[in-house]
Amino acid sequence: MSDATASGAAPQIAAAAQKVSVKDLFVAFLIIGATSFGGGAVAYLRSTLVAKTKWLDDKSFLELFSISQSLPGLNTTNMAILAGDRLCGWIGALAAVVGVILPGAILMTVAGVLYGMHHERPLVDAALKGVAAGATGLIFATFFQLAGKTMRGWWDLLFLAAAVLLVNRLHVSVLYALIALGIAATIIYRPGGAAERSRAQ
Amino acid sequence: MNQIPSLIAVFAYISLLTVGGGMAAYPEMQTLTVHVHNWLTDAQLVHFYSIGQMAPGPNMNMVAAVGEFVAGPLGALAVLLAFYAPTGLLTLGVGRLWTRLANWPWRDSIQHGLAPVALGLMLAGAITFGKTSLDFGKVAGELVQFNIIAAVIAAAMLALVLRTKINPALLILACGIVGAIAFRSP
Numbered sequence: 001m002s003d004a005t006a007s008g009a010a011p012q013i014a015a016a017a018q019k020v021s022v023k024d025l026f027v028a029f030l031i032i033g034a035t036s037f038g039g040g041a042v043a044y045l046r047s048t049l050v051a052k053t054k055w056l057d058d059k060s061f062l063e064l065f066s067i068s069q070s071l072p073g074l075n076t077t078n079m080a081i082l083a084g085d086r087l088c089g090w091i092g093a094l095a096a097v098v099g100v101i102l103p104g105a106i107l108m109t110v111a112g113v114l115y116g117m118h119h120e121r122p123l124v125d126a127a128l129k130g131v132a133a134g135a136t137g138l139i140f141a142t143f144f145q146l147a148g149k150t151m152r153g154w155w156d157l158l159f160l161a162a163a164v165l166l167v168n169r170l171h172v173s174v175l176y177a178l179i180a181l182g183i184a185a186t187i188i189y190r191p192g193g194a195a196e197r198s199r200a201q
Numbered sequence: 202m203n204q205i206p207s208l209i210a211v212f213a214y215i216s217l218l219t220v221g222g223g224m225a226a227y228p229e230m231q232t233l234t235v236h237v238h239n240w241l242t243d244a245q246l247v248h249f250y251s252i253g254q255m256a257p258g259p260n261m262n263m264v265a266a267v268g269e270f271v272a273g274p275l276g277a278l279a280v281l282l283a284f285y286a287p288t289g290l291l292t293l294g295v296g297r298l299w300t301r302l303a304n305w306p307w308r309d310s311i312q313h314g315l316a317p318v319a320l321g322l323m324l325a326g327a328i329t330f331g332k333t334s335l336d337f338g339k340v341a342g343e344l345v346q347f348n349i350i351a352a353v354i355a356a357a358m359l360a361l362v363l364r365t366k367i368n369p370a371l372l373i374l375a376c377g378i379v380g381a382i383a384f385r386s387p
Contacts, residue, residue: 033258038370041259067299069319070312072217073288076259081289082296093293101285104258105265109277111252112269119248122386128248130380132334133351134373135251137358139224139327144363146221147320156317163321167228168328174218174229178322182220185314191306 020055020087022095028053029080029099039142041076041100045083055087076100155195159185204272207238209283212264216284217291221319223261227326231333240271243333250330255370331355350383 028048036044042065049056056064064086068078077097084096118124151157159181166172166181188195211233218226227250234240241249249270253263261284268280302308335351354376362369 035257037255037257038368038372039254039260040369063300064296066312067296068292069221070299070315071288071292071295072220073285073292074219074223074259074261075221077285077289078292078296081292085293085296090293093289097285097289100258101262101281102258104253104256104262105277105281107256108253108262108265109269109274111256112249112266112277115248115252115266116270119245123381126384126386127377127381128251129351129384130354131255131373131377132244132247132251133354133380134358134376135247135254136327136331136334136351137355137360137376138254138362138369138373139330140355141359141362141369142222142224143320143324143327144359146323150316150320156320159314159317160321160324163318164325164328167322167325173232174226174322174325177325178218178220178225178318181318181321182311182315185318186307186310187314189310189313191310193310 020053020092022088022091024053025084025088025092026095026099029084029096030102033100034103036076039138042079045076045079049083056083060086153195155185155188159188204238204240205276205279208240208268208272208276208280211238212268212280212283213287215264216288218322219261219288220315220322222323223259224326224330225319225322228329231329234267241267245270247330247333251334251373254373257370354379354383 032041032044032048046061050058050061061083064079064082065075068075068082071078073081077100080096080100081093084093086092088095119128147160151160163177163181166177167174187193211230215226215230215233218229231243231246235243235246246267249263249266252266253260256262262281264280264284265277268276268278270276272279299308335355336348358372358376361367361372
């Protein structure tokens with residue numbers, strides 16, 4: 001196991017790795033998992049990992065975050081796994097990801113039970129329609145916030161439009177849309193290509 | 202009627218599509234859980250996702266509610282493991298490799314390329330979601346009225362999230378109260 005950790009985790013944080021116990025990691029992520037209401041868990045992660053505990057510096061945090069965005073899986077759980085792995089190896093990754101999921105997962109299981117019992121009541125149904133309309137607004141708000149931060153240039157717009165067209169209009173499976181557009185976009189942004197240079201500016 | 206093997210297969214597959222967030226996988230989740238397996242209705246899936254926005258932690262913990270609804274507590278556990286374990290292992294493996302590939306030029310190309318694709322898939326998911334959440338189906342004669350109220354709530358939410366710093370989970374809770382009043386049966 002020490003072999004895997006040594007080859008997998010970045011060497012510069014080896015000193016930090018010794019300070020963080022698996023239990024500390026689990027508790028820290030459990031608290032994030034129980035208190036990060038309303039999305040934006042990244043802000044909670046940053047305040048815990050960088051500001052409060054100083055387990056990661058800002059640069060490592062941003063590096064892990066950019067990796068977590070390019071991989072399948074949710075940003076929050078990917079960050080838990082990457083940060084846990086850096087600090088304590090695979091067992092740290094497991095502790096962190098279980099910690100961050102557990103509170104919400106228990107609550108949502110209970111929500112599933114309550115939903116099964118009460119969703120046919122008219123008042124509950126009416127409230128759920130309001131909640132669903134609100135969630136729609138939240139999803140679009142999140143989209144606009146992310147788009148404002150990451151969209152640069154015509155190629156980005158083209159790939160965004162192509163994804164919507166393939167999934168919503170042509171009813172292509174998300175899997176095929178993801179693979180086809182992911183490969184096409186990677187080629188467009190190939191190293192040394194014109195799109196990559198214009199984006200870097 | 203044991204649905205657990207199918208639940209595992211569906212949610213393990215869906216988890217691999219959550220590039221850039223859970224919404225990207227929403228259209229596929231709708232196809233598989235509603236139209237292929239008939240576990241729940243379009244509206245019920247929207248309800249679970251929406252309730253999930255009020256829970257702490259990753260917003261896709263709503264999959265636990267779907268698992269519970271379909272197959273009880275064991276269903277919830279199976280779905281959680283299926284949804285988080287495969288991508289978790291992938292992230293662990295690729296994360297280590299990725300760190301060592303810091304100077305590989307294609308790494309930036311993949312990251313730049315995937316960003317707009319992930320965002321487009323998220324928008325596609327949002328549109329699929331909105332088609333259900335803002336349209337309550339065939340409630341004879343009242344369809345249009347319901348649509349307008351839901352759209353107004355959604356627009357107000359959008360503006361409040363973008364313009365204020367009020368916690369979105371609280372705002373969604375407020376939308377529930379507004380909904381309980383606005384959509385109550387006469």
